[in-house]
Amino acid sequence: MKSIGTRRTIVGLALALGTVTAAAIPAAAAPAQVLSGYQCVSAETLTLWNAPSGGNAVGTWVRGTRFSNEGIDGSRFATRTLNTGVRVWVDANPAWSYPC
Numbered sequence: 001m002k003s004i005g006t007r008r009t010i011v012g013l014a015l016a017l018g019t020v021t022a023a024a025i026p027a028a029a030a031p032a033q034v035l036s037g038y039q040c041v042s043a044e045t046l047t048l049w050n051a052p053s054g055g056n057a058v059g060t061w062v063r064g065t066r067f068s069n070e071g072i073d074g075s076r077f078a079t080r081t082l083n084t085g086v087r088v089w090v091d092a093n094p095a096w097s098y099p100c
Contacts, residue, residue, distance in 0.1 A: 037068055037069050037070075038066055038067065038068060038069060038099065038100055039066070039067055039069045039079075039090075039097040039098065039099060039100065040064060040065070040066050040067075040097060040098055040099075040100035041062065041063050041066075041067070041096065041097050042063060042095075042096060042097055043063060043095070043096040044062070044063055045060040045062055045063075046060060046061045046062075046065070046090050046091065046096050046097065047059075047060055047090065047091070048060060048061065048081070048088040048089070049088060049089045049090070050088065050089075051089065052073035052074035052075075052078065052089050053075060053076065058088060059081070059088070061082075065082075066100060067079045067080075067082070067097075068080060069099075072092050073089060074089070075091065075092055075093075076089035076090055076092050077089065077090050077091075077092045077097075
């Protein structure tokens with residue numbers, strides 16, 4: 001019984017002193033990580049445009065495609081094509097993509 005009381009005291013001290021490491025926290029308690037600057041397509045398709053507003057459609061991405069968010073330009077996210085890195089824009093409406 002003495003060893004259980006000793007362990008509780010040590011754990012209590014560690015908590016009080018802030019020395020508990022992240023490894024001591026169960027994984028289920030850790031928040032989901034959102035990668036800064038990335039969006040995932042939630043629409044069936046998302047049109048790629050060659051200008052921040054207006055312009056011509058130059059392709060589409062499908063649901064689940066992850067793309068870099070280089071900032072909002074007009075009403076669209078500035079980003080780059082996945083294959084060639086050409087600058088394109090996609091609608092910044094939150095109904096079509098989400099941070100991921």
